[in-house]
Amino acid sequence: MPRIAIRLGFLGLAPLAVSALVSLSRHEGTAHLGGVSFALYAAILLSFLGGVRCGFELMRAPEAPNGVRLVFSAMPTLAGWTLALLIIVWPGALAMEAAFAGLFALQQLWDQRSASDAGAPAWYPVLRQVLTGGAMIICLIIPLANVLNRL
Numbered sequence: 001m002p003r004i005a006i007r008l009g010f011l012g013l014a015p016l017a018v019s020a021l022v023s024l025s026r027h028e029g030t031a032h033l034g035g036v037s038f039a040l041y042a043a044i045l046l047s048f049l050g051g052v053r054c055g056f057e058l059m060r061a062p063e064a065p066n067g068v069r070l071v072f073s074a075m076p077t078l079a080g081w082t083l084a085l086l087i088i089v090w091p092g093a094l095a096m097e098a099a100f101a102g103l104f105a106l107q108q109l110w111d112q113r114s115a116s117d118a119g120a121p122a123w124y125p126v127l128r129q130v131l132t133g134g135a136m137i138i139c140l141i142i143p144l145a146n147v148l149n150r151l
Contacts, residue, residue, distance in 0.1 A: 001123035009131045012048075013138065015041050020141045023097075035097065038142065039084040042100040045135065046080030049107050056118035069118075076107050101139035108132040 022034030053073035057065045083099055115125045
């Protein structure tokens, strides 16, 4: 596995983790800003993953890409930005941030099942599994902390 891919992958998780931690602030305005930045960055990560899948499909069959695969590659972007919009518009929906964990899990399932058919390098599914696990844990920090604060 290329070291640069590992380093960039973990660096890519850092803004998600930092914004999740900021959202745990006792100061309401700061916590809201952290939640908004978390939702936006999670949507960006999902958009990136969808773009990777689109790129794999275009490389797999440049002259005749599979339309269904291209549509599915757009789904993480649409779902992520829809969820981010809901969280931004409806501040009481901060616990919905856990739904990002589900979106990352669905993307991971697709990547795991079809990475070799898509033309991904052999190391890609392993890297994605580790990074997705980290992203899912981070996504669950906010709702878990909110529940613990209410007890």
